[in-house]
Amino acid sequence: MKTFSSSVERINQESATIHGQFGGQRKTSGYHRNPEWQVKVAEAERFMDEIRVGRRRHTDFAEAMSTSDFPKLFADSLDRQLYGAYMATVPTWMNYARAATVNDFREVKRFATSGVRGLLTKVGEGAPHERRAQTETEYKYSVDKYEAGFGLTWETMINDDLGAFFRMPQDLADSVRDSEEEFVTRLYCDTSGPHATNYTALKGxxxxxxxxxxxDSLQAAITVLMKRKDERGNPIVVNGVRLVVGTGLSLVAQEIINTTEYRVVDPNGNVRIIKGNGVSANLGVDTNYWIDSVATTANANTSWWVFAAPNGVRPALEFGRLRGFEAPALYERIPDMRRMGGGDEGVSFETETAEKKVKHVYGGTFVDEKMSVASNGTGV
Known part of the structure; x- marks a missing residue:
């Protein structure tokens, strides 16, 4: 078998000939006189007979048959798999912006009042008391409708042996989360970092x-928030603080928060070991991935924001959704094609496509500049 197997392997070569594989012997008469020739012929007869009766193993053919012999059968890979979609960003905006609900598409107004609260003044006998006037600040915005969808032809759905299109509705839902996060990001961030309209030195x-x-700079920012006062000099209570950064400062922020000990050297060279970092109390960190997309300059890697927790009297930001549509709504086009004799098909009669879309309605605005502090991190 070994002799004949090696011969079968050589036959597969284009240059091989049957005559050459069997020793190249020529007949000297009506019969082959060479013993080697006779052995090979007998072995070939036995091999073919065992194939006929099913006694040859599949492995005996492995050397003779390869994928190159079957260009059509192996044209497409038999080992295929579908990678999942990228994970959607984890929303952070609800940690530092207040969620609200609006009734319709008309402009909504929010009013902040002040002017009456304040320390009492001493009044002498028969003297008039202080008459205080209330002041109002107006904030307004409206919501808009946002949509996206897709259509699949009947042929595409038939060919989808990997189920690639079954997760597309989930992709639409993930798009809603990304859209909300990106929208709120643009309320406090622009191409150069802190929004130029909402963050100025004049606004403090x-x-x-x-x-x-x-x-140190984070502690200074938190101190600015904790020292905020209203128009009459009353302290504004801040119950919690959120540090918001892009991906460029995510590790830096975590290191600051997670530090459990630091050392301070005074002017005399004395070293003090202080337990705790002094800033982590009532402080949370949010990494907003959309800052890197909204801030298109190098400031995306250096800008940072501090927000008072939105559960106070006035939030820094408000994000509103339409009443009755607080959650995104998924839709699909009703199919209008049916087989003769019965049986619906989930595609359009005209184009043989199946269509789905998502709808979400939202809006928002920057509310109170006193409830946030920011830096573009450039040192300028």
């Missing part, structure tokens, strides 16, 4: 010198 919410994010 842009840190002097735009310091980089460090423990």
């Amino acid at each position: 919410n842009l840190l002097t010198g735009n310091p980089a994010l460090t423990r």
Whole structure:
């Protein structure tokens, strides 16, 4: 078998000939006189007979048959798999923006009042008391409708042996989360970092010198928030603080928060070991992936924001959804094709496509500049 198997392998070569594989012997008469020739012929007869009766193993043919012999059968890979879609960003906006519900598409108004609260004044006998006037600040915005969808032809659905299109409705739902996060990001961030309209030195919410994010600068920002006062000088209570950064500062922010000990050297060279970082109390960190897309300059890697928790009297931001449509709504076109004799098909009669879409209605605005502090981190 070994002799004949090697001969079968050589036959597969284009240059091989049957005559050459059997020793190249020529007949000297009506019979082959060479013993080697006779052995090979007998072995070939036995091999073919065993094939006929089913006694040859499949492995005996492995050397003779390869994928190159079957260009059509192996044209497409038999080992295929579908990678899942990228994971949607984890929304962070609800940690520092207030969620609200609006009734319709008309402009909604929010009013902040002040002017009456304040310390009492001493009044002498028969003297008039202080008459205080209430002041109002107006904030307004409206919601808009946002949609996206897809259509699949009947042929595409038939060919979808990997189920690639079954997760597309989930992709639409993930698009809603991304859209909300991106929308809120644009309320406090622009191409250069902190939104140029909402963060200014005049409003007192842009840190002097735009310091980089460090423990000291973060502590200074938190101190600014904790010292906020209203128009009559009353302290504004801040119950919690959120630090918001892009991906470029995510590790830096986590290191600051997770530090459990730091050392301070005084002017005399004395070293003090302080337990705790001094800033982690009532402080949370949010990494907003959309900052990297909204801020298109290098400031995306250096900008950072601090927000008062939105559960206070006034939030820094408000994000509103339409009443009755607080959650995204998924739709599909009703199919209008049926087989003669019965049986619906989930596609359009005209184009033989199946269509689905998602609808979401939302809007928002920047509310109170006192409830946030920011820096572009450039040191300028």
